[in-house]
Amino acid sequence: MAPQDRLDRIVGQIARSMVAEVCSVYALRADGVLELYATVGLNPKAVHQSQLRLGQGLVGTIAAGSRPLNLSEAQKHPAFEYLPETGEELYNSFLGVPILRAGRTLGVLVVQNEAHRVYGEDEAEALETVAMVIGEMIATGDLTGLSSTGIELDLAKPVSHHGKPLSDGIGLGHVVLHEPRVVVTELFNEDTDAELARLGKALSSLRLTIDDMLARGDMALEGEHRDVLETYRMFAHDKGWVQRMEEAIRNGLTAEAGVEKVQSDMRARLASVTDPYLRERMNDFDDLANRLMRQLVSGDAAQRGKTLPDDAIIVARNMGAAELLDYPRDQLRGIVLEEGAPTSHVVIVARAMGIPVAGGAKGMVAMSDSGDAIIVDGLDGHVHLRPQPDVEAAYAEKVRFRARRQAEYRELRDRVAVSADGQRVTLLMNAGLLVDLPQLDQSGAEGIGLFRTELQFMIAATFPRAEAQERLYRSVLEAAGDRPVTFRTLDIGGDKVLPYFRNAPDEENPALGWRAVRLALDRPGLLRTQVRALLKAASGRQLRLMLPMITELAEIDQARRIIMREVKHLSRFGHGLPLALRLGAMLEVPSLLFDLDRLMASVDFVSIGSNDLFQFMHAADRGNALIGGRFDTLSPPFLRALRATAQAAERHGTPLTLCGEMAGRPIEALALVALGITSLSMSPAAIGPVKAAILKADIGALRSLITARLETGATDHDIHAAIREFVDTNAIPV
Template sequence: MRETAVGPRVLLKRLRELMQEPLEPQDRLDRIVRDIASNMVAEVCSLYVLRADSVLELYATEGLNKNAVHLAQLRLGQGLVGTIAASARPLNLSNAQEHPAFAYLPETGEEIYHAFLGVPVLRAGRTLGVLVVQNRTKRVYREDEVEALETTAMVIAEMVATGDLARLSRPGMELDLSRPVSFTGVSFNEGVGLGHVVLHEPRIVVTNLFNEDSEEEIRRLEESLGSLRLSIDDMLERRDVAFEGEHREVLEAYRMFANDRGWVRRLEEAIRNGLTAEAAVEKVQSDMRARMIHMTDPYLRERMSDFDDLANRLLRQLMGRGPEDVAASLPKDAIIVARSMGAAELLDYPRDKMRGLVLEEGAATSHVVIVARAMGIPVAGQVKGAVSMSENGDAIIVDGDEGAIHLRPQQDLEAAYAEKVRFRARRQELYRELRKKPSVTRDGVQVDLLMNAGLAVDLPQLVESGAAGIGLFRTELQFMVAATFPRAEAQEKLYRDVLEAARGKPVTFRTIDIGGDKVLPYFKNATQEENPALGWRAIRLTLDRPGLLRTQIRALLKAAGGRELKLMLPMVTELGEIAQAREIIEREVRHLSRFAHHLPTSLKVGAMLEVPSLLFQLDELMKAVDFVSVGSNDLFQFVMAVDRGNTQLADRFDPVSIPFLRVLKQIADAGHRNDTPVTLCGELAGKPISAMALIGVGFRSISMSPAAIGPVKAMLTELPLEELEAFFADNLNQPATGMPIRALLQAFADDRGIPL
């Protein structure tokens, strides 16, 4: 075994010397292929590099015709070299010309060679080229020779990645690493951002590739693996993950990989071939990703992200590092690219430097997206492959309107998007001019445009947007971004800051709405729920855990001393829940009165209408509360039996449809009939055309994201409400099988010059 390891180790030592010599890129490549051929007793060694146009170009050779360098080329998938690049797998053939994929390039003069070994040049699972050795005799290369060539290919991958070879490319024939790539995902928040990539969990760059002492490197590997296994065991034994199915599955997968002898053996082999422990992890990780990325089984492909995370943890152990603080060195136009991330992690980045967010996973209702929306950041989600194809510092465009991203965009595309950004900026200027104008229709009817909020970062937008107040303050966001339950003092401070920032404008606080998709990492439901959206959440949870609600109510009452306090109860299903909540609220009022605390001047209690059962007790509901807020996101989900996080159904049913608008009209009519104020909060309020529909069916108060207020107000001031009401009188009771009402509304707006 020691004798077969001499070749690779000698070769790596020679490569290290070559990398340190002050050579021109072509000279360095020529020397590398010559040394590889000599070391492996091969008559030919050739390097093909993948260009941006998916062509593999011969960049260096020892043994083939030198005049073919930079002229000989193969398309991706063409010939043996193209097959290796497309599959990211090595080929070891005793007689290459008998292989069905063999393609003869007469300019190279390779027809006299039979034995063929080719390996992909990989970095982070991406194929950057192909490295080949050939011999005249028919032979199969040994396993240690394959390993040696793969290890050498890793070193060459770093040369390609660092840009050393870019100087050798001709105009229009740039390397694949700089190739423009576009991805289409799902729009999670509108807007356009131009900037540069900041990987949320940046790929650890291994700079020390060659080892001096294999046994010492294996000792370091074993020590780090031991620490890694212990940390995983600790996480599995902690109570907060013991009953959490999905988290536990991920950790079990980590433990399986960390104890996999095959993985450890491959790491040790790479070290014995001359790599450091860090470089061995990088090489094995890249090989594994290249193999798994072509698998069609979605479960196995998902496990790849577990493997990536584990390998990065091991690299950090080896390099003695914690997660990098990328926020400290953020560029001024950062686009954060992540597989997934928590809301608190997004808030670690300075808002003034962020231009957009790209997620490989997530949903429009996930916590991080809600926070990004509140911060006014364009978000594209479910953009598969974005992380592996990105490098820190790459130019990138995020099109939040279409859910698309453009990596390393060409100049004309970048110019087009820059103009789009300028156009949006000019339009925002027009919206800013509308801030102080009254929020009335063309025929003089007042409609209150309120904003949704949930964090301190939202508060400056109350003034900037010209909102009439905060129609929905999501108190749970403070809980979601904290590591433990926020103390009563912290809650009170936030609520007081909100009321002071509102400067007398109305604020509606929704009591804590956790459960379902809003999971607090420090608060676990011991029972695994099959349908969490329909489960133990919101008012159901807080009535069962009244201590949570009492603490929050007390903080709200103290913060609102001398002001009006509006409290809204989420996910109400029956009127008895309102009565129970009122008892808790009145108990806290009596407690604070007993100790002479400054109480609110008025206290109004409302309910969020998002459960369809309330539709059958509307008049009773209107009499039981001081106001009603319609949660259109959940109400639509429950009325139409649509999981709003399911991308296959995301665009299948339209909330601006006759059935759902009839439901909303019933609610608005019940509010007018009982003289109970009704506000609608949700995505529907934030688009001009759907806001127009809401106003048409009777809503006079709607709440939306701050960025949506300008476009909705521009529509509102041009809206002839009397004509719109006549339109709905004619169309809302028609059969729902005719032309979609959205199309009829669009035509109505176009005919009257209403901006949508």
């Protein structure tokens, strides 16, 4: 039977079984248009002619939100849009459901009646089940060629996408589409008890495979990737998830179809959620559902790797961390994600395995085909699909050049960073996860200038217990040996919201709101627990504590009282204490620029948080793409603020470090050293390039150049251009 005939027969059967006067199927085309593919009750001439955009009309609203609509008076709904060619003005009641496949909306299925009525829950459930069948037809290509428009997705032309760099490195290889989902061919069960038993057996096997994964010998025994995998064990025992699947089976679906229905429902409901924690939880559940379906179909949760190319680059909307471990590491060259964030579980595990990752590559799954040539640049987030020969050749050379440069940087690893004219510079690294620590030795960093303690909280399902915090901090100190480590106290709030933290306010300007030290002082129990864990972990060593987002000196005094209370508590009960406790503050709020002398006198050290300080000084959200490149970090106002800070630190003998993105960019790092900031903390990968530039530079000459420009009223971009010319003239590698 031809696809069109099959679809026409399906809508006719639905209309008869639901006593509906209209039944219609709209398919979502590659260009984002919903096209009427089949109908009973509407004007048949409208098929393949009637079209709606995503979000347009009731059908477009359903597709955009992936949520059903059940209306007794459809024409009174604010989203209703009349299409004269369809003749649907006669019909009042309306039930529409999204056609979903693995959580992705492929179209909309609609029934309508002239009478005013609200369709029952059983009818809505039945329509959703039928929509699953139609979703399979669309996804497997059964409807290909029905559209009179002839619009198809072009899978041959080169595509370049600028995403987000998530894990360092460059990978050249061929696409492996991450399609863990099993195609469900049997939707309706004949024996409910037997299907429930199959589900129970598959769940037991799934839990065993997760236990085996945790016991693998090729992953480090400690680290955040272990915590990530532990969450899978917890989710696999989630009673709510299991109950929803069992309910779907009792409603007549097979075990596989029940798993898929619950999975699609959850993904559709969370499709519009922007909270990164909740989206990460959805990815975890997606992973488990996919693994569970493979258990049901084949009894094996890990079927990958048998036909994997030797240069595989995984392309996925998103994926669970455990799914990544199903692929053989020696064949992976990179990962491309349509979603993903630096704290995504899969990214954390990828970094632990040394795999380049680029995220934010929207639409890449739809545009890719297995076996396509692809390049993933984890350094700047670029993804090149089916690249032109010249692009491929350029990246191959880039990989070779990177290998040569990395070899040069490795040779510099043990050299002290001293400029050509004798200026000593301390190069430290930023960290926040245990997987970062091996790079202390690899990069040649002289210590950790910023350890972001909040990352442990962001990847956890609940507040990390004091014992877990203490273990992490002790591991960091042991890895550092005799090198200094500066721990920043918990910096949550703003864009780092913990969903399990109750009573977090909904703020219009979270970056300027209840965050960092402000939150810690208002919830001293959090700070006390963390400080106690840090003090115990640093027993017999020096402990450097840094307070973030300080706005006024009273906040330092208040935090110091809390810290000293914990020191006394541990001393009273005989616990070991640090040999020395150094308390510092981050300078990232401009108000402190007008109180620099008192600031330098009140703390043991100061760190400039250049990212926040710059955005607050320029009133420019650094995450806003519209203004991200509008202001120059080497502008005269910002450089004068940095110079004044360095001069104040020198007057008081207070150690000063800058930790922020500009420290890791060679040109800006040279400018910072010339201003008198001779301790820089950056990403580990940036240490080699920055050190190479410093070794070749005459800092005194550069200082004279910058000072002259600042004192003669240079325009905003003059200084940057002058430093670039200085670098080029003196053949300084940047």
